[in-house]
Amino acid sequence: MNYYETLGISKDASAADIKKAFKKKAMKYHPDRNAGDKESEKKFKEVKEAFDVLSDPQKKSMYDQFGTTDFNSGGPSGSYGSQGFSGGFNDVFEDIFGDIFGNQRGSSNQTYKGADLEYSLSLTLEEAAFGCEKNINISIQDTCDHCGGTGAEPGSDLKTCPTCNGAGQVRMQQGFFSIQQTCPTCNGKGKIISNPCGVCRGSGVVNKKQSISVNIPAGVDSGDRIRVAGKGEAGLNGGPKGDLFIRVKTLNHEMFYRDGTNLHCEIPISFIQAALGSEIEVPSLSGNKLNIFIPAGTQNGKVFRLKGKGVKSVRSSQIGDLMCKIIVETPINLTSKQKTLLNQFDEELKKGGSKHSPKTESWVDSIKNFFN
Structure with a gap:
């Protein structure tokens, strides 16, 4: 088997190219996408074996020099024998695919920034040109004041989640792979609320209406965005709030x-x-x-x-x-006297020819030449 041909790359491919090619091939022949297809399963193993060798600088060097994967006396390290798909393969697959298959690494105390919000604000041309201060009213998901965002009634106990033992993550088996997912019991918090907050019903957040004063800088134009830090939605597990982005729309002006x-x-x-x-x-x-x-x-x-x-x-x-x-x-609704005066004026202009209307005379000459 030619590892380069298996991944569809050249011998001078970079490490990034090797990784990219493996990801593409692995997705194509993934057993979960080709259930019961023995040929795809075989291809997937070959792709993994090729990646194991070519992604390791030392193994790649030996392969390029000797054209073999027999780096150890016990046989090819890239084959699957007793190792199957455990250990290092899962680590490689998770490193490359991230959370494509649900892997969300972290723990119950990991914090996450809140969601950003966007608000469309209409401004007059004068407001956009010279700047102004505007008050806007928005509705956001904010930390519950009653429970402080814990989701539990003040004074009540939080129990360690029995499913993930407080880790907030569980390892699930999907086909050949063992991957991490957010615990479905505690939703990644690692704790179980026995007495939910009566205000937010255990969510830790409530819907709040806020009035925010926004300073609009002079010179903004339609399509510009103004960032107001920390005015978005509440973060998770005590994480920082998201940001509010003001999208400017300039209204039409009657004169400019x-x-x-x-x-x-x-x-x-x-x-x-x-x-x-x-x-x-x-x-x-x-x-x-x-x-x-x-x-x-x-x-x-x-x-x-x-x-x-x-x-x-x-x-x-x-x-x-x-x-x-x-x-x-051009004047309209002329009186008879005005029309007479204009006709007299026109006769006087014609006496001067191109002196008074050079473009008109030039156009007339062009028309004559066109039809002659």
Whole structure:
């Protein structure tokens, strides 16, 4: 048997590659997944034997040099003979597969951090840009104040679990493997509650509503998360609380829209202002008025940039810009007199040709050339 071919790897495979290949093959031929399949059982033994040799640097070196597994006079150390699947194999399998098959190493006094919570918070554009303080109400699983999280009535005794003898873990046999699992009697606590707490009914936690004040930093944007440490759910066996994560959602604004640290707005002006030029006032997110000079001949869609009038970055001191897009408004609902004046104005413009409307004249010439 060629161990490298058995695992499907090359001779220069790293230790990590060997481990990964073994895991994949072992999962494929695992006896519990192929009950009664003798061929799969045989393949599984071969995979294990190959891994035993190639994962051991000394054995691997000898195998590469001599092409044999007969490292001891008693026969191949990788075969199963009287050893079967006990001892070192279980340790290897548990190290590689972790808790895939239920193995949860630990003891009854092992602590676990509580679950994290996530809360969606809607902010106005102003709140997100300048920062604010918000009060939010959440419901969490917190430590029971009556029993202090023990799950037992104060003053009552906690008995050692007879199933796991206080270890919180039991060893179960699954096919060829002996693996650890959380004790089903005490749920890993190692203790049995004879007199459960009347408030939490033995769970050690209760549902609580809390009001939390959250400081929102200036510059947050939709999708950002703010971590509030220790405001999640209670930990297990006295472990620390989880964290609360605030997911920011910025509401639409009637005048501005945001793109990173830049703000954008549209400024409508009359075609007279665009033609003759004008100085106009534009708003800012802070409420201060800003002035923009519109030069004569400004075209529709022209964008004016006001440096430093955008939003501060939440991750640096950088401040974005305010981008003002000019929208030249065409007059509507004209009177007869206004129409007459515009027609007269149009006749005057035509006398100047491309001097007054260079793009229009160029477009007309292009159309003529296209059809000729």
